[in-house]
Amino acid sequence: MTFSEDKMDSMAIQPWGNYALALGTSIECLGVLPWTQTSSTPETLSLGVEASPEFSCLSFKASTGHFIKAAKEGVRYGVMVNSRGTCRLRYYRDLQQQILRRHGMELYIFSIGYDGWKPPMIRYFDPPLMPVIRAGARARAKVLTIDLLEENAWHARARETTPGATSRTLEECLRELDQARTVKEIQTIKKRIPKRFAEIPVDKQKRPLKIGLLGESSVLRDKYLNHNLEEVLGTMGVEVRNFFLLGAEIRKIFNISFFSRHSRKNLRRIARPYLHNTVGGHALESVAYSILCAREGYDGVIHVAPAGCMPEVSVRPILRKVSRDFDLPLLECSFDEHASHLGVVTRLEAFVDVLQGRRKKKTS
């Protein structure tokens, strides 16, 4: 296959938070341009809601809408994760392909998942090996940089003295990262992150509340779907930790770090008293991390799931039990396309009030 610069095709990538930037880098080696956004938009979501079955989950509706919008703009390819787990996600690619076809749209969705040694995308485009490896390295570097950025932002936002300063720094860094083309450039950006975040004026004495965010990955990551949870909580002066970090996830998939705390084996061990089998999706992780949060002295956890998410809804009763057993406050948030922003903010504010009350009681 030959690629001519002026007629490059595009490939739509599911909006997966800031990681969309990194995923975009990885497919450039196939000779296609990435077409993506860091979050869903009201437009793509409403397109998705119209086209999807009513009882499918929010992530399905959002990504379907994203592909429809892409197809309308002339994008020819798309890529969608399909897990080998027991979640309905494994059928999503096929279902979305059907929906697109029924709407008369010609966008072919590739799947990343287990269906043989070579991923279908590689089989189709058959690119030379070296560029693929290089692109993989670039994408990995970007993912790790984004992880570091997020961690710094959670820490700084809870303590910042000028509201919005952290978000501005984060945005600047992400913009630079998006422009970076080589691993070296990415590394330079990564090295400067701690210094740049240290420049944000913060209240060093403050001991903010710490809340763990658990649940389904795309809602945890997509700022539009989760009503900008991280920023809303950060503005209230809460330090959050979002337990979906793609860097850690990649390591988990390839089982590179057997000894890491975050290895799947270790998480399974932690969750064992409550859950013996995988439920699919990230449900096992939700249980394990909620226990970890309790052990590490978090003030509370928020469980985030799209309405109708099978794995996460199945573990809710378990999370309630964990919450009771470890005396760890839990807020359950289910998001769908009807959720009102104000309602979400009200719940979060009240939850933060509860946690503050508990802390006051403990210290007095």
Next chain:
Amino acid sequence: MNYQKLYIGIDVGSISMNLVAVNEDGDNLYEDYRRLGGDPIQAVQNGLSDLHRHFAGEEIIAGVGVTGSGREITGGVVGADVVKNEISAHAEAAIHLHPEARTIFEIGGQDSKMTVIRNRVVEDFAMNLVCAAGTGSFLDSQAKRLDISIEELSARAAESKNSVTIAGRCTVFAETDMIHKQQSGQNQRDILMGLCRAMARNFLSNVCTGKEIQPPIILQGGVSANLGIRRAFEEILECQLIIPRHNLVMGACGAALIARRQRLAETNGESRYKGRELCSRPIETRGFECSQCPNHCEIIEIIDSRKVVGRSGGRCQKWHT
């Protein structure tokens, strides 16, 4: 002249605007419950102007707290010292009036909440999801359909001797069921009581799932005025409910108490309240679409004397005031 220090609480909900003034000891001196009629800002202005008329210039406003779903814009309009979510505000008032309370049921126009309290501290809470079944607006629409006032509905339901079963899962089905029962010749009182029971059951199974309900239970919010609902809860839970003295305006009461606590804690500075002139000034709103990201949030700006005093509708920090 003897000046009185007042702390005002304003609760702008979906159906009503409530206003409360408490003194430095936290005693309730003034309360006002009025239906919004679609214009929250005007309602707040009218409410405040009535308050100033009531105290006839002998008051000093030492602090203002706002709550309810309209808190964001109201806070900007009046110059609030505290903007608080309604769950915390309701709990504050309930704990202040009834320190022994362990559970709060709060049913308003569009929201219903339950709050778990242990040792005077909020331990847990739950709030209804998207569905408005089991809230005041449903009762309102049923009263309108039967062409009776909401007070009449309450009185008739309370008189029922033998309530019928109404499917309360969904308001649409509940209405169908009610019409079916009415066409088959059931007594209207019994149907209305059945509706109240369905609402109470719906509240207990939807909002309170997995939460521990322990007496003493407080029932507050607009719907707590409804005798049928009170009776339904008492029959289902088999215990007496406490209806606090200011049951309709507990949110505003809580906001006032929180403003009082906060203002007493900080020694310096004056209240940000804009004064009684505010009630007569025209306050405008202007909407535009933010185009800085693909979210395209609709931002509403509240303008008071050519100055932007508040914005709402944004999902990020960009438009915070």
